[in-house]
Amino acid sequence: MQLLNLYNCLPTYLVIGALLFAFGVYGMVVRRTVIGMLISSEFILAAASTNFMAFNRFLAPDPVVGQIFTLFIMAIAAAEAAIAVSIMIAVYRNYKTIETEDLVDLQG
Amino acid sequence: MQALVCQPTAAPALFSAEGAVGVIFLLTVALVVTGALIAVNANRLVRAVAGLAVCFTGLAGVYYFLLSPFLAMMQMLIYVGAVSILIAFGIMMATPEEQQTTGMKHRSILAGPLAFSVGALIFAALTVLGLKTQWQVFPRQGAFDIKAVGMSLLTTHSLVFELISIVLLMAIIGALVLAQRGRN
Structure with missing residues (x-):
């Protein structure tokens, strides 16, 4: 059963990362609200940290660096989510909507 | 390999x-x-x-x-x-x-298939890249444990650690200011 040995292989984790990244890009394109796009951007960041953790586990000489980088990505993602939600609340106060098709004042 | x-x-x-x-x-x-x-x-x-x-x-x-x-x-x-x-x-x-x-109601019919094909293309390209590359393994030098992570955060990566705390502080203040504005 080679299937049960997948967790010891680097390509498995790379495929998981690629899958998360593709889901993120798909969601960014297909979503029409700011919150949906925020959720998709979280997937893109998660894909990046999955790849860092995979290379850290299998290839890196010093296995601390990848963990610390992933920790920093998590902090950045948390800050980004907080800022994005507060921007959403500010936009909602002015426009009474968060659908991207209604937020086109700069388009002229 | x-x-x-x-x-x-x-x-x-x-x-x-x-x-x-x-x-x-x-x-x-x-x-x-x-x-x-x-x-x-x-x-x-x-x-x-x-x-x-x-x-x-x-x-x-x-x-x-x-x-x-x-x-x-x-x-x-x-x-x-x-x-x-x-x-x-x-x-x-x-x-x-x-x-x-x-908000699925007012969007083009093409948007769904187009987005799907973009995502599928990216997934296929990254998967092929990940499977075909000849990865080079370096000899391991350090340990995996949380002690090494903590030591490294306070020595090698201490500057980045401080920077990330400033970023988080800025994010907190910025979120407060942004959500406060326009409130009556």
């Missing part, structure tokens, strides 16, 4: 300890994929956030399999505990009741 990135090459039997670990890993991956599918395709935003939480729970399991229980705990704490709840609060505060769907 494949033997280098797949560490023990012998496959375990299904009813052994290693086989059970493999089954748990497959379940974890299934959790990740299911959660991501729900989060990207759900019609209501609250369900998308629930899918996000499910997916990140599975991802914490994946981090555990990558020999980092500390990062798995941080993933549960930050993503599942904080970010998902924050987005749920955003949905509750910034969306009127009739608008809590993802």
